[in-house]
Amino acid sequence: MAVPATRAVRSDGIRSREAILRTAASLATVRGLEALSLGELAAEVGMSKSGMYAHFGSKEELQLATVAAAKSIFEDVVLGPASAYPPGRDGLIALADLFMEHIRRRIFPGGCFFDATFDELLSYPGPVLDAVIDVRRDFRQRFHDHLEAAATAGELPPGADLEQLEFDVMAGMSLGEDLFRAQGDGRVIDLAERAVRLRMGVPADYRPVRSR
């Protein structure tokens, strides 16, 4: 009987660690990652502060684990599903749509985790900011790669300015996210999704096609 008991304990430990970090990631998009304290989080999830210290030794460890948890959610909801689409125009549109839908569905209450925490962390350089920057850079790079693939595949007009296209696509997504956070009106998400299609030269109601 010892084995199942140990398993159950470990499973509970894993589950509660995950639950704590999901709460931490959500809170961080509203109150900030730097403002997150072990005591505050303990109160939020109904645990003792000493229990929190058993999970996370320090505030920085908690912050890094929170960024990792947010990254894992972002992969599950945005990056993973987007990888079902081929590189190029359709992959770019799918990635943009999945990002905008994760904003519309308020996967994180304060918008994109990696936008919400970035501005705040600029004032606190260190490994936590670096971890956030890594995810942002990877996300941006995916758009860059999709645009290069689209150009190579002849999906863009010859001589299209890829730097300008990348800027325009990010601009629509960024304003859509900002206005949705300020106004909560899904219409701005539609405008952002249409903006991406217009820049990619497809109709406003175009649906990207999966790889197979």
Added chain:
Amino acid sequence: MAVPATRAVRSDGIRSREAILRTAASLATVRGLEALSLGELAAEVGMSKSGMYAHFGSKEELQLATVAAAKSIFEDVVLGPASAYPPGRDGLIALADLFMEHIRRRIFPGGCFFDATFDELLSYPGPVLDAVIDVRRDFRQRFHDHLEAAATAGELPPGADLEQLEFDVMAGMSLGEDLFRAQGDGRVIDLAERAVRLRMGVPADYRPVRSR
């Protein structure tokens, strides 16, 4: 001799009030308008706190005066010069350019005063937030009016989606501003100015023409 003396005193008072408010407006774009205190500002401009109280009775009075000062600067640098251009395509491009140049020149160190303070003030509803919202709404309305004038003048393709165009123009400006604040690289200002031209259907190096 009494008259010149009185004038001199009043002139000094006006000058120093203006200087204080210019400092306050600059500080607010970096540290926030809510974080602005009479004591902190007094230290910054080298005045006594009691002298500050003689100028501004309360924190809210100081905040409202700071917004008014920022609005006056914004009118001098962006809105006023833009009014030399005709309603429609050229007026819109000139307004966007003047806005982006005021970002590039760091007229306010933290970017656009009315963007920098808006997010912060959302947590503090009241007359100060209302004053900021008024300026933002007026600015946005100018783009709306220019687009309607452009459509009426036949400067846009027939049936152009004005709501989408307005979103796209604001998106380019907004991302240009955000990236410039984060990276300080004027290249993103160029991309924003080009994005506006592309949306308005003119070449990337197009120069708007004044009314006369």
